[in-house]
Amino acid sequence: MAAVIEIENLRKTYVSLLRGKRVALNGFDMQVTAGQVHGFLGPNGSGKTTTLRTLLGLARADSGRMFLFGQPVPQALPAVVHRFGAIVESPQFFRNFTGRRTLSLLARVGGLPDARVDQVLELVGMRERGDEKVKTYSLGMKQRLAVATALLKSPELLILDEPANGLDPAGIREMRDLVRGLAAAGSTVLVSSHLLDEIEQICDSVTIISRGKRVAAGPVADVLATQDKGEHLVGVRDDDRDRAAELLSAAGLSVVPRDGRLVVGGVSDPARVSEVLGSAGVWLTELSPLTPDLESVFLTITGTTPEPGTHRPVDESRDEPWPAPTEAPAKAEELSQ
Numbered sequence: 001m002a003a004v005i006e007i008e009n010l011r012k013t014y015v016s017l018l019r020g021k022r023v024a025l026n027g028f029d030m031q032v033t034a035g036q037v038h039g040f041l042g043p044n045g046s047g048k049t050t051t052l053r054t055l056l057g058l059a060r061a062d063s064g065r066m067f068l069f070g071q072p073v074p075q076a077l078p079a080v081v082h083r084f085g086a087i088v089e090s091p092q093f094f095r096n097f098t099g100r101r102t103l104s105l106l107a108r109v110g111g112l113p114d115a116r117v118d119q120v121l122e123l124v125g126m127r128e129r130g131d132e133k134v135k136t137y138s139l140g141m142k143q144r145l146a147v148a149t150a151l152l153k154s155p156e157l158l159i160l161d162e163p164a165n166g167l168d169p170a171g172i173r174e175m176r177d178l179v180r181g182l183a184a185a186g187s188t189v190l191v192s193s194h195l196l197d198e199i200e201q202i203c204d205s206v207t208i209i210s211r212g213k214r215v216a217a218g219p220v221a222d223v224l225a226t227q228d229k230g231e232h233l234v235g236v237r238d239d240d241r242d243r244a245a246e247l248l249s250a251a252g253l254s255v256v257p258r259d260g261r262l263v264v265g266g267v268s269d270p271a272r273v274s275e276v277l278g279s280a281g282v283w284l285t286e287l288s289p290l291t292p293d294l295e296s297v298f299l300t301i302t303g304t305t306p307e308p309g310t311h312r313p314v315d316e317s318r319d320e321p322w323p324a325p326t327e328a329p330a331k332a333e334e335l336s337q
């Protein structure tokens with residue numbers, strides 16, 4: 001399958017007079033295959049929005065290579081811009097326009113038939129509210145309107161930065177169905193989100209970024225498998241628990257008690273657990289695999305598992321000292337971004 005997005009060794013440093021240099025992307029790589037829903041995950045400040053802004057020509061990279069539909073960007077953006085839709089920062093709408101008027105205006109600018117407006121309003125579940133003014137919309141409705149604007153040109157690729165932001169549970173489910181529906185119709189979707197269970201449900205593949213670098217990528221199942229330690233939840237009668245722990249430890253398995261049961265790691269064949277215990281007259285009441293979910297994998301890989309009593313800095317990027325006076329002064333464009 002062809003790669004719709006390819007990013008190689010992308011570097012981006014922000015420079016500000018107040019804070020000096022800040023490395024946002026530190027040699028980041030990503031590939032998104034055609035027809036997939038691809039999740040883009042990372043802790044706060046890890047570089048997701050910077051990646052998307054750089055890919056779309058809204059910020060300039062220090063170095064690295066990027067391709068959309070096989071064409072180098074930002075140079076080829078004018079040639080491919082009609083093939084993708086993106087919502088990277090909360091778009092601003094005219095407050096006194098209705099949703100429909102907003103979309104009609106954009107459709108006209110893009111040379112699209114007005115009939116497309118009704119289609120996209122329907123797609124994002126806003127058909128009934130389309131004739132109300134934007135200023136009466138909730139955050140979630142504005143989010144849907146934003147998605148509708150990105151869908152107007154029936155893009156082959158849709159890039160959504162935190163599309164579930166502000167949506168209630170029903171809205172999140174609708175967004176999920178919308179994204180899956182687009183993929184089923186042949187579109188490619190890149191979606192960044194902090195909602196890991198959502199990503200696990202809707203994405204075929206993921207890229208996880210931490211401190212401006214890719215730390216994991218691939219089909220969701222493969223990424224989950226990297227952290228699969230063969231853990232099983234083992235239940236025995238209360239009286240047998242200590243003995244079971246001893247037996248399993250003696251058999252070379254790791255054993256940690258949890259909520260009246262034992263978490264046993266390093267199990268390549270579950271039959272071994274029942275064999276070890278059964279041969280000593282200890283009988284199982286439960287034996288179930290503990291497969292990692294995306295949230296636990298994410299927390300482990302990015303090193304952001306909360307530790308009771310400690311606070312994690314909210315921003316992951318690396319500060320660098322202000323450049324020595326001999327270095328070239330930062331460009332005005334960089335300072336303003």
Ligand SMILES: Nc1ncnc2c1ncn2[C@@H]1O[C@H](COP(=O)(O)OP(=O)(O)OP(=O)(O)O)[C@@H](O)[C@H]1O
Pocket residue numbers: 014015016022023024042043044045046047048049050051315316317318336337
């Ligand atoms: N315009 C800017 N000027 C200076 N620093 C910036 C600018 N935009 C982003 N940064 C910094 O770059 C780093 C990466 O930010 P970015 O917004 O890309 O992260 P993110 O992964 O999208 O975070 P979040 O999940 O919180 O949205 C952060 O340290 C951020 O403070």
